[in-house]
Amino acid sequence: MNLTLPSNWSVLPAKQKLCRLMKLVLPSLLLVFLSTAAFAQTVIRGTISDDDKLPMAGATIQVAGTSTKTQSDAEGRYQIMVPSLTAKLIVSFVGFETQTVNVNNQTVINVTLKSLNNLDAVVVVGYASVKKVI
Numbered sequence: 001m002n003l004t005l006p007s008n009w010s011v012l013p014a015k016q017k018l019c020r021l022m023k024l025v026l027p028s029l030l031l032v033f034l035s036t037a038a039f040a041q042t043v044i045r046g047t048i049s050d051d052d053k054l055p056m057a058g059a060t061i062q063v064a065g066t067s068t069k070t071q072s073d074a075e076g077r078y079q080i081m082v083p084s085l086t087a088k089l090i091v092s093f094v095g096f097e098t099q100t101v102n103v104n105n106q107t108v109i110n111v112t113l114k115s116l117n118n119l120d121a122v123v124v125v126g127y128a129s130v131k132k133v134i
Helices: 014-038
Strands: 042-049 060-063 069-071 077-082 088-092 099-102 122-124 129-131
Touching: 060 077, 069 077
Parallel strands: none
Antiparallel strands: 042 077, 060 069, 060 088, 088 099, 122 129
16 A cells, blocks of 8 residues: 555645545554454443441452452452453452352442351461360
């Protein structure tokens, strides 16, 4: 494709000038729009809470199959970019069951994590750990 203007450009009628410019500009614009659509990502927002509906700060949210991760803030809120609305989110926090959530064309996903309730069974002392006798 020749991107230079012809030497007789100044004497060409306006209609021919417009046609030649369109031949140069349209393919470039089409390429820009197609590349933008190919790399489109969607922002997913929501909150992470526990069984008692209290916000969980520091929960990890990851897009399944990728290295894209984020953490929830002090109010349990998060925001993460997903490559498509068919992606899956993996939500985890120490002492709670890990959950996998399908995005399913949603842009707001609130997750409640269930406690494992097994952290009370161990008592840590300064030099060893022992099981708690109940």
